[in-house]
Amino acid sequence: MNKKEVLEIRKQFTPANCAITRICGCCVDHEKNKRMESREAFLSLPEEEAFKYFDIFKKTLSGPIGKNLLNVEFPLDSEMIGGTHEFLMKLRDSKLGDDILLEEFYDKVIESYIYDENYYIILIHAMYDIPGKASDGIEMFDASDNVYEYLLCSICPVSLSKPGLEYDAEDNRIQDRTRDWVVDKPDKGFIFPAFTDRNTDIHGALYYTKKPEDMQEALIDHVLGAKMPMSARTQNEIFKMLIEDTLGEDADYVTVRNIHETLNELIEEHKEEPEPLALDKTDVKKIFEKSGVPSEKMEDFEQTFEETAGEKASLLAANITETRKFNIETPDVVIKVNPERMDLVETRMIDGRQCLVIAVDDHIEVNSVNVRTIGIKK
Structure with a gap:
């Protein structure tokens, strides 16, 4: 999937465009016990609750392709009978209506996801009626030929809110705030099948990781059964x-x-x-x-x-490469250079020593204090 295809799916997470049919959830504690499970029609959720879920789903499809969002492919053996790919297809085709498949999915995630605290597994089923496009790129909503049916999973940490004081309007006093459990933004997630060339691609999926350096290979292998992509x-x-x-x-x-x-x-x-x-x-x-x-x-x-x-x-x-910074480091000095002005720094031999020379035409700041540039003594 490329960024345009990801954006097209993200646009569905609004009340006007919502294509979600069902939402399921499972809360897991730090000892890997299932504490709560739910399954309901998404459109039956209260409006404010639905908006918060939309934010989570959008976040699961955010970040640069190849860094936070990684296209993964399924090897042939995973698409064989009894493979992980076949399981995901059955789960999608069940429209999340099969309790046995749901329990197996939750178990796969719990077994392979490494996290020491509580978390919330969210799984949705959606059916996007793909609008056709005219030659000029304008969408024709009455000319749809295909439906993109998919699953989206978001794994969100659940943590206690910070302790503090609150104002009780009823008693008109300040009191200790009740701490409650808060569902945070997703840490991991995926969408299956992939949405490639504006159509269903059952041979691929899109994997999300909040931290590119924390891929969790076991989760990709055990839940998706896909080839591990090369991390950023x-x-x-x-x-x-x-x-x-x-x-x-x-x-x-x-x-x-x-x-x-x-x-x-x-x-x-x-x-x-x-x-x-x-x-x-x-x-x-x-x-x-x-x-x-x-x-x-x-x-x-x-x-x-x-x-x-x-x-x-x-x-x-x-x-x-870094497009926003260019660092030069020695054991004792770090120089941060605007990538567009790398030309200001050069190397030069001075008194027999290799030196970095920085051209200074404007002012200099030392610990945020403006200092005069040093003029050439005559």
Whole structure:
């Protein structure tokens, strides 16, 4: 799924567009015991309650593709009879009306989800009547040919509200506030099947993680049975290794800076594209060459890439560079540079020592205090 397809589904989580037929829930305590289960028609919920659920579902479909939202594919064995994919299809086709399937789903989540406190498993079934589109992109709601039937799961931490004081209007006094259990924004979730090319894609799903560094592989494997995608952190580490292995001891500030400048330029050029910019072995090689990596260093690049990332691997540009910051670090000094002004920093030999030189044409602040720039003494 790309960002346009995700946005199209997110738009359904409003009272006017709601396509949700049923909502089920299971509260789990810190000892993995089911404390409460519910199942009801979504449209029967009070309006204020429905709005809060809409917020949770939207959050489950938020964040950058490839970082918080990851497209996952099902291997062939999971689509065999008795596989996880078949179970999810049965669960979807039951429209959440089968208690045995629901209990099995909750058990799968509880067994594999790692969380030490209470949490709330929310599962919805929805049927989106996909409107057709004219050649100019305008939706034609009376020209729908397909229905996208899907499940969306949100796993939300449940925590006690903070202690404090409250005003009791009835008794006109300040008193100790009653602490209650609050459902927080989702930590993990998924939508199945995927919504690809504005249609149902039963061979894929979209997985959500609040923290990209906390993927919870067991949850993906046991509940979805899908191939584990490469996390944003892993992609970033692989790219660092590619730079270090390619340049070796000849890695210098200018070349590394050029690589990140080239990446940022590519991201800017593709920012309006619905698909995230993915870079394969050939793309990364071109970036290195354009950034001034010496030709002799590129002789074994393809082999290095295959050994480090994999022959057919691709890295998302947004995961391997920072577009909002550029940091230069030594053991004792950290310099933060505006990525658009990397040119202000250069390396230079001064008195036989390798130094970073920063051009200062305006003012300088030291601990938020403006200080005069140092003029050249005559």
